[in-house]
Amino acid sequence: MARIEAEILSRRHDQAPATGCPAELFLPRKAIPNIGLERIDGQRFYSPEFMSAEWEKIWTKTWQIGVRESDLPEAGSFQIHELGKESFIFVRGEDGAIRGFYNVCQHRGNRLCTVEYGQMKAFTCPFHGWQWNIDGSLKKIADPQFFRQFDQGVPEAELGLSPLTTERWGGWVWFNMNPAAIPLREYLGELGSHLESYDFSEYQLIDYQTFEWGGNWKHAVDAFNESYHFQALHPDMVEFGEGHDIPIELVGIHSRMLNFGGTVSELLDERDKMTPLRARMMENRLGIRKEDYRGSAADVHHEVLRHKRASQNDTYFPYRKMNDEQLAHQYHYTFFPAATFTQKPEAGNVFRYRPHATDPNRCYYDFFILVRNPPRTPLPEYEHRVHKHGASPIYAKALEGTFDPILSNVLQQDGSNMETMQAGVKSDSFKGMILCDQEVRLRHFHQTIDRFINEVYSADAGAPNRAPTSGLIQDSPT
Ligand code: FES
Ligand SMILES: [Fe+2]
Numbered sequence: 001m002a003r004i005e006a007e008i009l010s011r012r013h014d015q016a017p018a019t020g021c022p023a024e025l026f027l028p029r030k031a032i033p034n035i036g037l038e039r040i041d042g043q044r045f046y047s048p049e050f051m052s053a054e055w056e057k058i059w060t061k062t063w064q065i066g067v068r069e070s071d072l073p074e075a076g077s078f079q080i081h082e083l084g085k086e087s088f089i090f091v092r093g094e095d096g097a098i099r100g101f102y103n104v105c106q107h108r109g110n111r112l113c114t115v116e117y118g119q120m121k122a123f124t125c126p127f128h129g130w131q132w133n134i135d136g137s138l139k140k141i142a143d144p145q146f147f148r149q150f151d152q153g154v155p156e157a158e159l160g161l162s163p164l165t166t167e168r169w170g171g172w173v174w175f176n177m178n179p180a181a182i183p184l185r186e187y188l189g190e191l192g193s194h195l196e197s198y199d200f201s202e203y204q205l206i207d208y209q210t211f212e213w214g215g216n217w218k219h220a221v222d223a224f225n226e227s228y229h230f231q232a233l234h235p236d237m238v239e240f241g242e243g244h245d246i247p248i249e250l251v252g253i254h255s256r257m258l259n260f261g262g263t264v265s266e267l268l269d270e271r272d273k274m275t276p277l278r279a280r281m282m283e284n285r286l287g288i289r290k291e292d293y294r295g296s297a298a299d300v301h302h303e304v305l306r307h308k309r310a311s312q313n314d315t316y317f318p319y320r321k322m323n324d325e326q327l328a329h330q331y332h333y334t335f336f337p338a339a340t341f342t343q344k345p346e347a348g349n350v351f352r353y354r355p356h357a358t359d360p361n362r363c364y365y366d367f368f369i370l371v372r373n374p375p376r377t378p379l380p381e382y383e384h385r386v387h388k389h390g391a392s393p394i395y396a397k398a399l400e401g402t403f404d405p406i407l408s409n410v411l412q413q414d415g416s417n418m419e420t421m422q423a424g425v426k427s428d429s430f431k432g433m434i435l436c437d438q439e440v441r442l443r444h445f446h447q448t449i450d451r452f453i454n455e456v457y458s459a460d461a462g463a464p465n466r467a468p469t470s471g472l473i474q475d476s477p478t
């Protein structure tokens with residue numbers, strides 16, 4: 001047990017808010033089920049065959065985050081989103097519904113829309129001018145008399161845009177390429193309920209950036225789903241948080257962990273002193289001024305909790321619905337396969353991981369910053385920025401104005417391992433990854449991938465081998 005955990009448990013006094021909280025506490029920590037100790041092979045990160053199997057059995061069968069609802073404010077607002085070889089159009093209709101379609105012209109297969117976002121009354125293919133309404137129905141084809149196939153009339157129902165399964169949750173439009181997908185809320189399971197205490201639809205997106213990285217998408221997921229690397233890779237982070245030995249839970253095909261904030265890691269000898277960096281992070285991230293705080297740097301989270309509980313009845317933040325962990329620390333949830341929510345009541349980051357269309361050696365890491373500000377607060381417009389592979393983005397510059405430079409460094413550090421990991425796991429000398437208990441989310445993630453690929457799990461509605469979306473996985477891998 002980490003030192004902070006014992007301290008929290010010994011001093012804890014208000015574990016449940018008056019209104020009841022949907023998020024189950026991490027503490028006291030639950031034992032992690034034994035899911036094995038086997039090495040994880042390197043081939044899964046670079047094999048084209050494995051990439052194809054992932055596409056067929058996972059990407060086309062699971063729920064993904066598409067676009068933010070608020071980015072489609074009125075009828076005709078649309079946004080394009082790409083995943084692997086596919087491109088999709090999300091568009092709000094005259095009836096207010098948001099629909100998703102494959103971005104493919106039904107005539108000869110051209111990409112229908114080549115603009116990333118905007119406003120349209122209809123989508124017109126630039127090649128021969130076929131047109132579709134914003135509800136996906138065919139509007140017109142050019143010169144139908146030239147098509148003998150249509151002598152008896154144009155089969156309009158057959159020529160509509162191909163739809164995606166879509167649902168809304170948390171202010172996001174989610175999509176699934178499987179027409180028989182299980183309902184999203186059921187897919188998100190118990191962990192989805194936890195996060196509903198945040199009222200994500202109230203959050204406003206203030207930044208969206210895409211980093212193209214020179215490694216497989218699973219290296220990117222793995223990079224963020226353990227905190228064992230903090231000490232070596234992010235030495236600054238242990239100055240104002242604890243990620244060294246933290247609670248982790250595997251819940252169905254998803255998982256979560258709790259990173260402790262407002263403290264100093266037990267890895268450091270000097271935990272009490274308020275250094276300039278600790279003071280800056282306390283002020284910038286937690287809103288407590290140095291002159292107002294006289295306690296230990298390791299105990300800042302108690303002050304955060306006191307402050308938020310004291311103001312919970314007269315604030316627009318949903319503190320009353322939250323447990324103490326949510327108020328003082330950072331919840332980190334990953335929904336299989338590729339959506340991560342790192343969350344505080346006032347702000348959060350969403351990470352979305354995407355494979356490259358053809359190359360297992362590349363991926364896209366989408367980074368969203370959302371904030372919950374007073375209602376009707378005007379916010380700066382954001383522009384989606386894409387940092388191409390090899391362009392070496394300067395993360396401090398990319399995140400200027402939204403992130404403290406220390407946290408931009410952290411992202412740079414995380415990104416710095418993509419190419420080296422991709423190169424290393426290809427070596428003939430590499431015998432497979434050895435994962436510790438603090439990396440159990442990675443083991444669970446790769447086992448879940450294997451189970452989808454081997455069709456032990458499937459996300460088809462009604463399928464007997466449907467993936468469990470709640471409850472700990474108790475069985476050992478075979
Ligand atoms: S390919 Fe789209 S109209 Fe011909
Ligand atoms: Fe990291």
